[in-house]
Amino acid sequence: MERAREHASTGELDSPAQRPEKAETALELLVHGVGGTTPEEMLNDPRTVRITGDATAAVFRRADDADAEQRPDDYRGRPVREAYVWCNLTSGNGARALWLLLLPFMVVNLAHWMRPTTRGRKRTVRLYGLLVRLAGLTLTVLLVAAACEVALDLTAWQCAGTRACVEEHSWLGFLSPDVSGGGWWSQPGRRLALACLVPAALTGLLWYLSHRTWSAYESQQPMSRRAEPDEETGRTGLGRPGFWYGRRLVARLRAAHTAAGFLTVSAAVGTSAARYDRDSGGPAVLGTLGWLLDATLAVGAAVVLWVVCRRGRSENRLDQELDQTLVRWLPVGSIALLALTLVYAGWSRPDWHSTGRLPGDMTFGGIALVQGLLVIVLGVVAHILYRTRPDTRTAMRGLAGPAVAMLACALGGVMSGGVSQRVADWLDGTRDSIPGPPVLLTWQASVIPPLLVVLACLVGWLARRSWQLRGREMDTVELDYKGEPKDTARTRRIASTRAMAALTDRAPRMVGVVSSVTLLLGAGALAGALVTEDPPGEAARGAYAFVQGAAETAQALGSWLIGFGFILFVTWGRRAYKDPAARRTIGILWDVGTFWPRAAHPFAPPCYAERAVPDLTWRMASWIRATGGRLVLSGHSQGSVLAAAAAWQLKPSVRKRIALLTYGSPLERLYGRWFPAHFGPAALTSLHREVACWRNLYRLTDPIGGPVRLPGDCGPQVDREPLKDPLAYGRTEKQPLPAPILGHSEYQADPAFADERELLLARLRPDVPAPRAQDDEGGVPQSS
Numbered sequence: 192m193e194r195a196r197e198h199a200s201t202g203e204l205d206s207p208a209q210r211p212e213k214a215e216t217a218l219e220l221l222v223h224g225v226g227g228t229t230p231e232e233m234l235n236d237p238r239t240v241r242i243t244g245d246a247t248a249a250v251f252r253r254a255d256d257a258d259a260e261q262r263p264d265d266y267r268g269r270p271v272r273e274a275y276v277w278c279n280l281t282s283g284n285g286a287r288a289l290w291l292l293l294l295p296f297m298v299v300n301l302a303h304w305m306r307p308t309t310r311g312r313k314r315t316v317r318l319y320g321l322l323v324r325l326a327g328l329t330l331t332v333l334l335v336a337a338a339c340e341v342a343l344d345l346t347a348w349q350c351a352g353t354r355a356c357v358e359e360h361s362w363l364g365f366l367s368p369d370v371s372g373g374g375w376w377s378q379p380g381r382r383l384a385l386a387c388l389v390p391a392a393l394t395g396l397l398w399y400l401s402h403r404t405w406s407a408y409e410s411q412q413p414m415s416r417r418a419e420p421d422e423e424t425g426r427t428g429l430g431r432p433g434f435w436y437g438r439r440l441v442a443r444l445r446a447a448h449t450a451a452g453f454l455t456v457s458a459a460v461g462t463s464a465a466r467y468d469r470d471s472g473g474p475a476v477l478g479t480l481g482w483l484l485d486a487t488l489a490v491g492a493a494v495v496l497w498v499v500c501r502r503g504r505s506e507n508r509l510d511q512e513l514d515q516t517l518v519r520w521l522p523v524g525s526i527a528l529l530a531l532t533l534v535y536a537g538w539s540r541p542d543w544h545s546t547g548r549l550p551g552d553m554t555f556g557g558i559a560l561v562q563g564l565l566v567i568v569l570g571v572v573a574h575i576l577y578r579t580r581p582d583t584r585t586a587m588r589g590l591a592g593p594a595v596a597m598l599a600c601a602l603g604g605v606m607s608g609g610v611s612q613r614v615a616d617w618l619d620g621t622r623d624s625i626p627g628p629p630v631l632l633t634w635q636a637s638v639i640p641p642l643l644v645v646l647a648c649l650v651g652w653l654a655r656r657s658w659q660l661r662g663r664e665m666d667t668v669e670l671d672y673k674g675e676p677k678d679t680a681r682t683r684r685i686a687s688t689r690a691m692a693a694l695t696d697r698a699p700r701m702v703g704v705v706s707s708v709t710l711l712l713g714a715g716a717l718a719g720a721l722v723t724e725d726p727p728g729e730a731a732r733g734a735y736a737f738v739q740g741a742a743e744t745a746q747a748l749g750s751w752l753i754g755f756g757f758i759l760f761v762t763w764g765r766r767a768y769k770d771p772a773a774r775r776t777i778g779i780l781w782d783v784g785t786f787w788p789r790a791a792h793p794f795a796p797p798c799y800a801e802r803a804v805p806d807l808t809w810r811m812a813s814w815i816r817a818t819g820g821r822l823v824l825s826g827h828s829q830g831s832v833l834a835a836a837a838a839w840q841l842k843p844s845v846r847k848r849i850a851l852l853t854y855g856s857p858l859e860r861l862y863g864r865w866f867p868a869h870f871g872p873a874a875l876t877s878l879h880r881e882v883a884c885w886r887n888l889y890r891l892t893d894p895i896g897g898p899v900r901l902p903g904d905c906g907p908q909v910d911r912e913p914l915k916d917p918l919a920y921g922r923t924e925k926q927p928l929p930a931p932i933l934g935h936s937e938y939q940a941d942p943a944f945a946d947e948r949e950l951l952l953a954r955l956r957p958d959v960p961a962p963r964a965q966d967d968e969g970g971v972p973q974s975s
Contacts (some may be wrong), residue, residue: 216263216820217270217952220250220811224828224855225782225895227278239367246804248277260818270325270823270952275807277833280799282781291760295334296604297784298599299327302569303791307577308591308867315576319592320503320790322569324444326562326596327792328373328451329624330603331397333558335452337607338390339459340628341614344549347386348379349625350618352545354624368544379545383460390459391529394452397794398522401445402798405438411805412436413509413840427874430839431506431921435801437788439510440502445793446521447498453525454553461488461532463550467543470876471913480535487528494521504790542932552629557605559631559701559717563710568716569593582871584900594706601709605639605700608632609753616750633726634716637750643752645708649701653694661688672920681920684707685892688932695860713934764845782829783861800836807837812845823850823948827938828895830854835870838882850951854888855896863900876901884954885909886947890916892934914941 221233230251232241238254251257251274259271303323309316350356351366364370366385368377376382413435428434467473498517570593577589587594593667612630626634664686669677723730731742788798803967826834831853835902838846862870879885879901889896891913898910917930918941938944 198370206740210771216266216818217823217955218274218814218818218820219270219823219825220807222273222807222824222826222830222834223274223276223278224826224830227281228276230274230276233276234272236775239274242273243810244806247279248275248802250275250806250810268729270821270948273810275803275810275830277799277803280802281785282960292606293794293796294329295330296597296792298602299323299330299596299790300787300789300795301784302326302596302599304787304866305586305592305595305618306868307573307580307585307592308582308873309576309579312576312579315572317503319569319572319576320563321500322572323501323592323596323791323809323850324503324883325496326565326569326600327444328448328495329562329565330599330792331448331451331794332455333555333603333607335390335455335632336392336459336554337610338393339387339456339634340607340611342386342389343383343459344552345611345618345625345628348545348549349627351382352379353624356618374691376542378537379543380460380538380540382545384461384533384537384551386457387460387529387533390456391453393457394449397452398445398449401441401793405441407764409800412511413805413808427839427869427871427877428506429836429869429874433504433506433509435788435804435836435840436509437504437509437790437801439512439514440504441789441793442513442518443498443502446496446518448493448793449522450525451495453522453529454488454495457484457525457529457532458488459549460529460536461485461553464536464540466550467540471540471542473540475826477535477538484532484535491525491528502691503658547692548626548629553631555629555631556717556720559600559604559635559713563714563717566593566600566710567598569596573728577659582867583873584859584864585867587703589867591699591702591865594702597706597710598702601706601713604713605636605753605756608635609756612636612750613754629720630724630726630825631632631717631720633746634720635713636753637727638712638716639746639752639756640745641751642708642712646705646714649704653697653701656697657687657690657694660693661686664689674870675920678921683941685917685932688892688934692892692934695894699864701768739900777899786829786832794872803833804840807833808840809848811837812841815845815848816852821850821952822848823852823951823955825948826854828855828857828858828935831858832862835875835878838878843881847883848955849882850880850889851878851882852948852951853885853899855893855935856887856889856899858887858894859899860897861895872900872902873901876905879905879909884951886911886951888914888938888941888943889945890934892916893934895935912942914938914943929948 223233231237234253236252236253236255239251240254240257241253242250242257244250253272256271259266269552303320306316306319312884346363347366349362350360352368354367354369357363357370365374366376367384368374376385379920411797413432461481461484465478465484468477468481498521570590573589573592577585581588585591608628611632615625615627619627655895661683665682668682668689719730726746728739728743728746731739733739734742784798785796785798788801789795807824811824814820815822824834824838826832834851834853835858838849838851841849858870858875861876863872879899885908887899887910889898891911893916898906900906901909915931916934919926919930922929933940
């Protein structure tokens with residue numbers, strides 16, 4: 192194996208005489224799915240060894256198979272089995288639950304990849320990506336603004352400036368002008384300057400996490416090669432040389448978003464002092480400095496917008512360049528401006544006193560308005576793209592991206608409002624000694640109860656739909672198990688499992704309704720806050736008793752629900768990382784989100800595929816180069832998506848020597864519908880034609896996996912008839928105990944799995960020529 196790896200890394204190719212039985216050597220490379228597993232479970236052997244890789248992701252074999260290539264005669268008629276284990280890329284200790292705080296960033300990044308399939312609309316495609324990047328930028332500003340609201344407004348401005356609040360929180364005494372006797376830190380500008388360290392530290396932490404996770408997860412370079420003609424036509428971007436290496440864009444966006452965060456902090460501190468200097472008629476020097484500060488902030492914001500708008504992803508080549516000047520000096524310049532702002536705000540102003548809320552509380556209203564407009568325009572652009580190449584299987588007729596972007600904005604609003612509400616309640620309780628958070632955040636919290644009513648109606652509709660499906664499936668189950676003794680309870684259990692699995696296909700309608708209602712309620716909350724300038728309970732005074740009661744109830748419930756939901760969210764996230772059962776339940780959503788590169792938001796959780804896909808590509812290419820053997824790439828669930836992505840990255844000469852076996856695969860059911868530009872029918876059909884052969888296994892009881900549904904004659908060639916689940920209806924001599932309903936798990940326990948694998952190995956033609964030694968830089972074989 193060491194000799195084989197040396198040849199793979201140096202680009203040398205064994206002569207045919209040196210290859211051990213190239214026509215007979217076969218490898219099965221297993222890729223697990225959601226929830227992870229161990230190499231011992233995948234290989235069904237307690238003794239395994241790591242062939243290549245590290246503690247994060249690696250390829251394992253049975254200990255007895257470690258030197259299989261040196262003993263080809265021992266493996267005639269059966270493949271050598273390897274397991275690629277990548278679960279540590281998405282799971283680990285409970286501290287990773289903190290990544291869930293980045294969920295709005297991950298969701299808006301998903302919207303970028305949900306672009307509809309199109310043809311000849313390059314400018315419109317670029318506009319789509321630009322709008323999503325701008326939506327991502329508003330989420331960064333929203334998060335930092337929420338931190339400023341908590342630290343600067345609620346704590347340093349309102350509570351520290353109110354004697355009753357400070358008496359309840361003695362640790363703020365040195366900031367209070369009454370308690371400290373006019374101490375140095377008691378002036379409002381100096382209090383704000385000190386409190387701004389919290390949002391500034393948050394911005395720095397986001398920058399650090401983005402930089403660190405890039406180095407740990409996404410810095411693996413794919414094999415260098417030229418883009419092929421078919422890749423230029425846009426059939427799918429996943430096979431392009433630079434698709435899984437977005438260092439340049441991520442670095443630019445990281446610099447821009449970091450600068451935006453520091454500029455937001457500077458604006459929260461500096462504009463308040465500048466407004467006071469202009470209104471109070473203070474020294475002319477300070478007034479002039481305030482105008483210069485505002486102008487500099489405007490210029491900085493314009494530069495950030497230019498950087499975000501200027502460049503998208505570069506995928507047709509492996510782009511290893513880095514905009515060093517921009518990446519380095521944009522954050523440094525924003526930090527320097529923040530330092531100057533702190534000096535300006537900390538200048539002595541003895542007559543300045545903090546009253547009411549911190550000026551600029553309509554910032555949240557402006558952010559909400561911009562986000563709503565971006566989502567609406569994005570919806571128009573997505574509709575235009577969809578009309579050029581409509582496909583009935585596309586989720587929400589191409590509007591999935593705008594809908595998901597709307598949910599990302601709503602999540603950001605809920606999280607920022609939840610933190611603000613809980614901190615305000617902690618500082619003040621029910622004494623009303625401080626004004627509290629901006630009115631808009633209270634309105635946004637108040638629309639949560641109506642949204643929950645809509646969700647309850649949707650759940651009721653799903654329950655009714657499930658009941659109807661179960662009734663129809665009862666007859667189907669009895670036909671599938673003809674001749675078996677009738678057992679109503681057993682039939683009902685199987686039918687219920689099938690009905691629940693079928694509800695996955697209703698997800699587009701759920702997302703569409705929730706996002707539409709969220710947009711309407713958000714618009715109503717913004718209008719109510721702007722028109723009344725009072726919380727809902729106060730705004731409804733004098734109205735009908737029912738209206739006033741409903742407004743007060745919604746306001747009270749919303750305040751508690753938004754905080755409870757935030758705590759529950761973090762708790763569930765931590766449990767999902769520590770409890771395997773919980774991880775399997777919600778893991779598919781998280782793994783889908785972190786599968787895609789960070790194209791719209793640099794602070795999203797890291798993309799594990801930028802490590803996993805190059806791993807698989809290098810392993811397959813180097814093994815075929817060293818042995819000239821046959822390879823079955825076997826992927827379960829999310830592993831089948833990684834397998835397809837890795838196969839697209841190979842050269843045609845290597846791809847033609849690979850058979851693809853997928854089971855429990857969401858390639859079409861999830862990815863094909865929600866990400867049609869990259870996993871649509873044309874892309875999956877091209878994959879079927881470019882690999883040697885492909886078979887897909889699925890069950891009707893599987894809520895995740897499903898058929899690939901290729902058009903025409905390709906469909907039956909790929910999809911096998913649904914596997915029976917359970918394997919036996921009742922007790923038999925071979926199954927004396929009731930057979931379990933497997934659903935999404937244990938596909939390899941079905942006899943059909945071994946049958947299909949053997950058929951794929953037989954269909955891999957031994958006369959296919961091996962890759963030639965002359966190749967591109969990076970060692971990827973050229974087409975024969």
